[in-house]
Amino acid sequence: MSTEGRLLEEAGQQQGGHGLDGGGRDGGASEGGRQGLSGREASAREGGRQGLPSRERGRAESTYAVGLLGHGTVGSAFAELLEQRSAAIASSTGRHPSIAGVLTRDSGSFEQILQSSEAIVELMGGIEPARRCLLAAMEAGRHVVTANKQLLCEHGQELFDVAARCGVRLRFEAAIAGVIPVVRVLTESLQGLEVTRIHGIVNGTTNFILTEMERGSTYEQALVKAKRAGFAEADPSEDVSGRDAAAKMAILARLAFGVEVKLKDVRYEGIEQLKVDDLEYARQLGLSLKLVGTAERMSDGVSVRVHPAFLYGGHPLASVNGSFNAVTIEGESITEITMSGPGAGGRATASAVLGDLVSVMEGSGPPARIRPPTSLPLLDDVRSAFYLHVEVADRPGVLVSVAEALCRWGASIKSVLQRGLGENARLVMVTHPLSEANMRAAVSEIAQLELVRCPPRAITVIEEEFT
Numbered sequence: 001m002s003t004e005g006r007l008l009e010e011a012g013q014q015q016g017g018h019g020l021d022g023g024g025r026d027g028g029a030s031e032g033g034r035q036g037l038s039g040r041e042a043s044a045r046e047g048g049r050q051g052l053p054s055r056e057r058g059r060a061e062s063t064y065a066v067g068l069l070g071h072g073t074v075g076s077a078f079a080e081l082l083e084q085r086s087a088a089i090a091s092s093t094g095r096h097p098s099i100a101g102v103l104t105r106d107s108g109s110f111e112q113i114l115q116s117s118e119a120i121v122e123l124m125g126g127i128e129p130a131r132r133c134l135l136a137a138m139e140a141g142r143h144v145v146t147a148n149k150q151l152l153c154e155h156g157q158e159l160f161d162v163a164a165r166c167g168v169r170l171r172f173e174a175a176i177a178g179v180i181p182v183v184r185v186l187t188e189s190l191q192g193l194e195v196t197r198i199h200g201i202v203n204g205t206t207n208f209i210l211t212e213m214e215r216g217s218t219y220e221q222a223l224v225k226a227k228r229a230g231f232a233e234a235d236p237s238e239d240v241s242g243r244d245a246a247a248k249m250a251i252l253a254r255l256a257f258g259v260e261v262k263l264k265d266v267r268y269e270g271i272e273q274l275k276v277d278d279l280e281y282a283r284q285l286g287l288s289l290k291l292v293g294t295a296e297r298m299s300d301g302v303s304v305r306v307h308p309a310f311l312y313g314g315h316p317l318a319s320v321n322g323s324f325n326a327v328t329i330e331g332e333s334i335t336e337i338t339m340s341g342p343g344a345g346g347r348a349t350a351s352a353v354l355g356d357l358v359s360v361m362e363g364s365g366p367p368a369r370i371r372p373p374t375s376l377p378l379l380d381d382v383r384s385a386f387y388l389h390v391e392v393a394d395r396p397g398v399l400v401s402v403a404e405a406l407c408r409w410g411a412s413i414k415s416v417l418q419r420g421l422g423e424n425a426r427l428v429m430v431t432h433p434l435s436e437a438n439m440r441a442a443v444s445e446i447a448q449l450e451l452v453r454c455p456p457r458a459i460t461v462i463e464e465e466f467t
């Protein structure tokens with residue numbers, strides 16, 4: 001039996017085998033559980049290692065005890081990777097990381113795991129009991145690592161404040177973009193520099209689906225392929241709706257600009273409405289389609305948004321295909337940095353978690369320096385170029401009517417394609433940048449035109465190229 005399996009069994013025997021909150025991810029833990037935690041805090045606060053029971057103190061000379069909360073896709077991959085890499089990590093840190101206990105819904109006890117661990121790795125997901133466990137662990141002097149984007153998006157400031165007050169490390173690289181070390185770059189490498197914009201392909205599922213659609217699959221066919229390849233869950237709505245990417249972009253905006261952004265503040269749109277012919281016409285215009293998250297510092301505030309966007313070939317994100325993620329960071333002194341790597345899946349995410357754990361063990365380098373919060377306004381309307389697809393009657397004067405409606409709302413046309421005859425006649429165009437609110441108004445006006453056969457489709461175009 002593996003160490004982890006034995007400890008799981010031990011924890012189950014000692015504690016009667018109860019998770020913190022058997023009632024579901026976001027349910028509350030019992031008051032009894034809370035009181036139990038605070039009762040232990042006083043002794044644990046005396047200092048991380050001193051907080052360990054005597055049985056553990058001796059063992060800690062050579063082992064670094066890790067408490068693991070959650071043993072699902074990422075948690076089990078992390079436990080396996082930790083066991084495989086333990087000797088290599090010991091040769092660089094002098095300590096053998098080892099799982100001291102595992103909490104699932106129906107086995108393990110958080111209090112017992114906390115007492116026997118030097119660091120806590122949270123891979124349960126959801127808000128509660130994850131939030132309560134991380135706060136209790138930090139209050140007890142433990143370093144913590146998490147991959148929980150939902151929790152960081154909604155309660156990041158509370159967690160950052162407690163980590164700073166307790167002098168412990170809070171690491172969360174795996175919450176954003178798989179193995180890409182974007183948190184480290186923003187909080188360490190680029191400290192003191194001004195970041196102006198971040199563009200990210202931060203959801204591997206949607207990037208896989210869009211790549212398949214560019215190769216000719218319909219949305220439905222591409223989703224089936226994504227599920228078969230293990231890149232989409234049975235219920236893919238968090239991913240395809242853009243919600244998952246929105247939470248990640250909110251965290252990146254907090255790190256880059258100091259502005260607190262909750263999920264409700266991010267305007268997001270998914271990929272369910274996209275049609276294969278949009279991708280085909282866009283290809284003829286030299287564009288490729290991605291689900292892009294943007295966090296942007298502007299003169300009057302910060303904009304955070306997620307939506308499908310067309311990119312010209314010279315943009316670094318244009319060639320990021322399949323389940324890969326990529327993040328582009330722009331700033332005056334750095335011009336542009338792009339990082340890409342595998343974004344989805346237990347193993348890739350577990351690698352990022354392990355990297356965070358090792359940095360916590362080494363205690364090297366500064367703790368992640370989170371910018372102090374600022375009160376910059378969040379902007380709803382920004383300027384963008386647009387791709388516009390209009391199915392029209394095959395009659396003279398159609399192009400003029402559509403162009404006039406665009407012109408009334410301040411849009412000028414950069415390029416246009418007229419395709420098809422009769423029932424298949426359509427106009428495909430790209431505009432120069434205009435306010436998104438104006439573009440929405442122009443689209444509703446065009447939809448009212450007698451010559452238009454069905455509601456037009458407008459998709460943002462990101463014009464920047466770095467060639």
Ligand SMILES: NC(=O)c1ccc[n+]([C@@H]2O[C@H](COP(=O)([O-])OP(=O)(O)OC[C@H]3O[C@@H](n4cnc5c(N)ncnc54)[C@H](OP(=O)(O)O)[C@@H]3O)[C@@H](O)[C@H]2O)c1
Nearest residue numbers: 019020021070071072073074104105123124125147148345
């Ligand atoms: N999957 C990915 O590719 C990926 C990528 C990046 C980040 N993440 C993040 O990683 C975290 C874990 O994701 P996952 O895909 O591994 O989730 P998962 O497969 O659903 O596993 C969740 C684990 O947490 C345990 N758990 C859930 N609620 C609990 C509770 N109230 N008390 C005790 N244990 C509880 C579950 O216990 P049972 O085993 O008893 O059900 C399970 O072992 C999430 O924050 C997710 O956003 C995942």
